[in-house]
Amino acid sequence: MIGIVTKSTGSWYDVKSEAGKKMLCRIRGKFRIKGIKTTNPVAVGDMVDYHLEPDKDTGLITHIYPRKNYVLRRSINLSKQYHILAANIDQVFVTVTLMQPVTTTVFIDRILVTAEAYNIPAIILLNKMDLLNTNDLQERKETLKDTYQTAGYQVLELSAETGYNINELKALMTGKTSMFTGHSGSGKSSLINAVDPNLNIKTGKISEAHRQGKHTTTFAEMHDLVFGGHIIDTPGIRGFGVVDIKAEELDGYFPEIFTYKTNCKFHNCRHLNEPGCAVKPAVQTGTIPLSRYKSYLQLLEEIENDFGPYR
DSSP states (O other): OEEEEEEEOSSOEEEEETTSOEEEEEEOGGGGGSSOOBSOSSOTTOEEEEEEOTTSSOEEEEEEOOOSOEEEEEOSSSTTOEEEEEESOSEEEEEEOSSSSOOOHHHHHHHHHHHHHTTOOEEEEEOOGGGOOSHHHHHHHHHHHHHHHHTTOEEEEOBTTTTBTHHHHHHHHTTSEEEEEEOTTSSHHHHHHHHOGGGOOOOOOOOTTTOOOOOOOOSOEEEEOTTSSEEEEOOOOSOOBOOSOOGGGGGGGSHHHHHHHTTSSSTTOOSSSOTTOSHHHHHHTTSSOHHHHHHHHHHHHHHHHHHOSOO
């Protein structure tokens, strides 16, 4: 039988058949020794072959079909551990909040770089607009929107609490397989419930002590949307390490930096202190936002520390 993996708990997988019937499945051990260096050889969104185990109500996954794309992250604390968040997706929604909790631009940029590397369109969801009740917060919102719209990303203001722009989000999701990611507490599950109340995904409150979200989504899971399409809800993450990106490729995953790099004097310009660099003047004039350039520098240093300098 052919099916799609709709939930992964590490050892077991929910697989939905083409007829819509779900079966709890496990994998053959040989999948773990095929050179797959991820913590999860099978991911939500994977198309697989499977069959019913003899004398059991569970299934066995025997084959994984090639993926058109996937989102891979590296743990910040466990640098050698890689994890596929989801596979075969049409778009990534990055859920961002300016408070309760605060989403840093570095965190946003790490996800965007990963999406760019695998040619997955990314849309920024600026959630909890109902909490932005001061001029300072409104200014921060406009700065963030300008930063990412300048880079070519769509930024959608939302409020799961009030329903603000939920219909616009629903229109973007219709007929597509979308992945939601973001910090714990950024409101991913609340937004999904607002889009499709029938799903009734568990949500949690922000920790008053640490102003961080609690992990209410324990495992990645795909849900069918009543209006057409699929949504993959992923566990909230506090750190997002990129992987499988070379130093010489990195500037190509920052669209606004890539625009200027073609004017650099040297083709292998790292945009640090090289003569004739076209990127740094654009940063100095504000054409390229400083926060984006700082993210580029931080990621470049991490990649070169792991895989060697720019060649």
